[in-house]
Amino acid sequence: MSTLAHTMMTAARSADSGLAGPGGLDRYPYAEAPAADRVGAPVWESADPELGRMGRRAGGSRGRGLHGQLVQQLGQMIVSGDLGADRPLVPEEIGQRFEVSRTVVRESLRVLEAKGLVSARPNVGTRVRPVSDWNLLDPDIIEWRAFGPQRDDQRRELSELRWTIEPLAARLAAGHGRADVQQRLSDMVEIMAHAVAQGDALTYSRADAEFHSLLIQVASNRMLEHLSGIVSSALQVSGGPVAGCERPNDASLSHHGRIVDALAAGDGAAAEAAMRQLLTVHPEVERVVPAPREH
16 A cells, blocks of 8 residues: 555544545545534524424534534525425524524525525515525535435435536546546545455545545546535435445445546546446446436
8 A cells, every 4th residue: 555545544534624625636535424423503492493493403513613503504404494485584583593693693694695595685584595596516505405305316316417427527537647646546546445445434435535526626627627526525425325436345446446547548438438337326226327217
């Protein structure tokens, strides 16, 4: 195992970092703990049963303090349907229930508005927007949907979206053979192999997330690069064997290795084919590949 791979294997068990951003070759992504393992917010008793449920359903704060916690809590409530479309959100009431300042409430609602979850209009106030207005590609919304009642639809949609994005990214990446990127991808495969041998699913998933994110970033297509965070989110929240890369085994390792070999050879067609095989769902799942749905 290379020195870099060994260092990253060790760091994976102790560090707490974020996902690698575009061009972030020196970072290693660490998946967040599942929602069930996160520390929830205190329970606020409320005369309003919907607001009273907010604290109990809260997820992690992502290290963003009160502002981040409130965004997380309100976002989860909206995405889960507990705060339905056209539901008014009164800043004063939210501030009282969550014991936060008017500034925290105002900034949190602005974040939710940017995600398309709420709208604020003069003489109308702030209201929840319908699903058709949400930014469904936002990583937070992807996570909130994945742990809510829409999780099955979210998994299917993410799987189909990855089938659209990643084979093309693999083909394009084959034409950009940077030595540092090639080594990094090889290191990720080496880490995954060691993780499979050790039965270490967490380390495997972290190396896998970086592999796919990096592959998209080196495709030299800014539109695709913008979607790398979506793929990383999909890998973290899939919650089941939707695609071959989400289950640590020898077959998955083989496909990852074939992708690396194809990139090294500059063979875009082979890289694309290997990625499609990697993204094929397992036999025990109904579909082998995403197919047109009946309406």
